[in-house]
Each structure stands twice: as C-alpha cells, then as structure tokens.
Amino acid sequence: MGRPIRFILNDESAESHLHPGTVVLDFLRRDRRLTGTKEGCREGDCGACAVLLGELTGDGQPVVRYRAVNSCLLPLGDVEGKHLVSIEGINAADAVALTPVQEKMVGHGAIQCGFCTPGFVVSLTGYLLGAGSWSFEGAVDAVAGNICRCTGYASIKRAIADLLDQLGGMQVGGLQGDTGTVNPEHLRALVACGVVPEYFLTVAERLRSLKVSERRQSRSAGRCLVAGGTDLFVQRPGRMLEQELSFLSSVPEMGEIRVEKKRLLLGAGIPMERVREIPELKDRLPELADEMSLIASAPIRNRATLGGNIVNASPIGDFTVMLLALGAVLQLKKGQAVREVPLERFFLGYKQLDLKPGERLQWIVLPREEGRFSFEKVARRRHLDIASVNSAAWIAARGDRIVKARIAAGGVAPVPLLLSRISACLEGQELGDEVIERVLDLAQGEIAPISDVRGSERYKRLLLRQLLLAHFQKLFPEQVHAEVWV
C-alpha cells in the first residue's frame, strides 16, 4: 500500500488510500457516508455535488483561498494538502442555528424537495469567501451552475438579494492583488457573522503542517496529465481509476503569471476563473474578464485550466478562440527542452495536436499590445453550454484606421481557426460598409463548417457572419450602420 493522500476534511485531518483518480463525490458519499453532497449528473452540469476546496496561499502569513467546485469531477489526488469542505462542514458540529445563507434560502421559500439546496448553499458560501467584492450579479453568476428542478429561480434570487443586504456592511474585501491571496480579515468577519464556523480560522496553520511534498513529487512522474480534470472525468472516468495520474496543480510553475516588458506569460495550469483577477488583463482587456462568464459556470471555471481548454482541442473551445485573437504563442516543455509554437499552428486536424509524447504545455505567451477586444458566442443557453459558433476579435486602430487585426472563430472547421485572410484584409483599412462586405464574403471562403446537432452548415455560416458584424458594431459603433446589415 502506497502513502496515503492527506488533507483536511471539514474539521478533521483525513487520509485515504483510495486511487487518486477516485472522484471526491464517491469518496464523500460511499467512503465517508457524508451524503449531504448530492449526486446528480456526474458531468459538472447540475451543481448538486458542489464542495469547497481551500488552498494555502500567501508567502508570509498563511491564508486559505476557497473556491466552489464540482466534486463529481474532482479527483481525490488533487485534494492532497488542501481543505475539503462538504455541506456538513459548513455548520459547526454542535450548531443548532442555520448559517445566514441557509436562513435566507429557507426564509424566502427557495427550497422545496431540497435536493439542489446543499449545492446552492456551498456555491453561495464559496462566493462570499472568495469574491474580491460582492454584487448581486456576481452572486447570481456564482450559482449559474446550480440547477433547481422545482423551486424556480425567483425565490433563490430574492434570498441572494436579502443575504447581500444583510451582510453587505461587513464586507472587508476578499482578494488582494493578482496572486489570489485572501485578506485574513475577510475570513474573520465571515466567521463572526456565522457564514462559516470558527474552525475555519485554524485551517491555514493546520494545512501548513501537513506533510505532502514527497508524495506530490513522486506522483508527477505518472503518465496521464490531469489539469482541472473537467474534461477527463467527463469523458473517461473509468479509465482514470486504472491509470497513473500526474497532477499538474502540484507543479507550482503551472499556476504562475509573469509580466515582461513586451509579453505576458500565463502558466497553463491557471484556472479560467482566475483570468478575471489578473490586473494586467483586467486593465488592458476588461472585456475579456466580462466575457468569461459566458464560459461554463463558476465551479467549472474554478477548475478548468487555460492549458486544458487548448489541449482538449475542442473546435469550439471558448478560451482557445479568445487566445487565438490575442496572438497567443505556446511554450511546450519536455525535461529541460522548450519550444514555441504559435497557437494557430498547434492544431493539426480534428483533435490532432503538435504535441510530442512527454511534452506538456507550460506557458501561454501573450504580446502586450494595445487594442480592442470582443468575444461573441451563440449557444442554446447562456450558461453551461458549448457554442454552436463562437468568435473573438482583437483590433488595434489609429483613429478610424485599423493598424492590426486578429479575428478567430470556433465551430466552423475541425479546429479553432485564426481567420488570417480577413485579419490581413482589415489591416490598413478604414472600416466602412464596403470593407465590411468584403470581409464578410472573404470569411465564408476561410471556413468549412459541417452540419451536426449544433446546427446546419448554412446556419453556422450565417452565425459567423452575424458574429463578425457584432464585433464591428461593438468595437466601431460609429462606422457600422446596423440598418445596412439587417
């Protein structure tokens, strides 16, 4: 028997000899009989299985950063050295009172059968613990991955509004800077008003004294690379129990951000949700942070990594399409050997990549250029749905003249595409109806959509045309005359 996986489960130290690929949902319900965490879809779609995952952060005084994640897609091996909180751990062991989150859900009649309720409570508690500043919209976004089949969302929204009204005055600001560090005062304030029990204040020190490093290092010699696991544990959960797994979250460099004079380097292991907190991107490309809410749901974004979205090689990967428009170059690493590949050349065919055996995607390198950014996506529903067609545009202009452009699209070919012909055609032009017409025509020659469940070939061609128009209208409202293009 190998070394156990060690972590803190609610208020207790825990260890497990289960296979690291066992999903936490099964560990909680079957191994520990903690059945408050519910099993719904097992595909990250319903939020019934939500748990909190707390990780040590901060170089000086240790603090824990909590995020809500779906336990059905969370491998036990990735919990090592962390704090795992199931719904049972959100109340103190001897508590008779409800937490403010639970109280508001009950008070507003936001519960009927109660199956979804633990997931909503965990997601909202995670939001209160982790968000830099609270807002109604932010809290609603935090539960966008939680499905309720019987209550109706109006009462849940009323509960959220009332909760924020009650707690708003004590907000001290959860996050600091770009490192995802948490203000320790914030946790103390949440404990004081009963959002989480007092034992949360002891967790940082307890995590620091857990002995996990030896195991982590030995495990990174394994074969199947697990980043966020949100694709692997949907596509092949059974095989995850038969393989040696290597958890990329245990490689510190994978989560780093480096700002150089002309380039921004993003570690491929950064979870998508963190993109919203990177000051460099927030300041220079605020639209990027806003549009992230169109990708999956908060618990998925809290786990799914930037590198996973690329290597997953979905022809409609939202973040991949954004990165194509932003001019990303990939740094691939094998041992000490490093090579660079522009993102548009990384995709060789449907799910075929320029990635050699043993190589991992280490850095996503973005040029630090001034420009305007737009992302558009058409899907059957706003959250938790992959696109029929998506598109991103990055355009630098001097006055009305376009200096440089990169336009990308997904869902219109076997791979995510940089539309290089229309990008080149725009350069040096002043945008007007004639140029737009030329670009829209040219775009149709660059794509090769197929008819499938997400739409016919003709529909996808029409969608791309509309999405390109939407970019131009958003980025150059003065020059695009909507009435010409209806």
Ligand SMILES: Cc1cc2nc3c(=O)[nH]c(=O)nc-3n(C[C@H](O)[C@H](O)[C@H](O)COP(=O)(O)OP(=O)(O)OC[C@H]3O[C@@H](n4cnc5c(N)ncnc54)[C@H](O)[C@@H]3O)c2cc1C
């Ligand atoms: C409910 C749900 C909703 C979703 N909605 C959307 C959506 O709206 N838009 C969208 O774009 N996507 C969506 N997705 C897909 C999601 O974005 C992907 O599952 C995710 O990006 C994969 O990243 P990961 O880190 O979880 O990868 P993993 O599942 O860990 O890995 C995926 C593959 O990439 C490999 N890999 C990962 N990182 C590296 C690396 N650094 N180097 C080499 N190989 C690596 C792994 O070995 C594996 O083969 C959704 C997924 C779910 C479950």
Ligand code: FES
């Ligand atoms: S069981 Fe539905 S998201 Fe996990």
Ligand code: FES
């Ligand atoms: S209360 Fe029944 S599923 Fe939400």
